[in-house]
Amino acid sequence: MDAAAGLSRSRKAIDEIDREILQLLARRTEIVSDLAVYKQALGLPVRVPERELEKTSGFRQQAAALGLDRDWAEQFLRMIMGASRQLQSRHLLRCHPHNSFKGSAR
Numbered sequence: 001m002d003a004a005a006g007l008s009r010s011r012k013a014i015d016e017i018d019r020e021i022l023q024l025l026a027r028r029t030e031i032v033s034d035l036a037v038y039k040q041a042l043g044l045p046v047r048v049p050e051r052e053l054e055k056t057s058g059f060r061q062q063a064a065a066l067g068l069d070r071d072w073a074e075q076f077l078r079m080i081m082g083a084s085r086q087l088q089s090r091h092l093l094r095c096h097p098h099n100s101f102k103g104s105a106r
């Protein structure tokens with residue numbers, strides 16, 4: 001395959017992977033929405049630092065095993081978890097607009 005065809009094929013493969021990443025993020029977001037309902041029913045806080053620590057440590061190890069930079073992987077996960085907390089906080093705020101919650105998004 002010549003270089004131009006290789007470039008085009010690589011870009012198509014990247015586009016497909018990026019689409020899959022978005023689909024997975026959308027799936028995670030749907031599950032976080034369900035989880036927010038369960039947490040609210042159980043009176044649990046949005047932020048669970050020990051779970052985040054456990055997840056971060058596991059994610060770093062998995063990233064390294066795949067040849068990825070652990071610090072970059074951790075930043076990526078932190079961004080995803082931050083969005084997840086914001087979504088949960090918005091859910092709680094919609095259900096209880098006059099309350100403030102101890103489990104904040106930050």
Ligand SMILES: C=C(O[C@@H]1C=C(C(=O)O)C=C[C@H]1O)C(=O)O
Binds near residue numbers: 055080
């Ligand atoms: C999803 C949860 O809520 C928060 C967000 C997390 C995440 O997005 O992975 C992890 C822990 C919590 O701080 C949870 O409690 O499991």
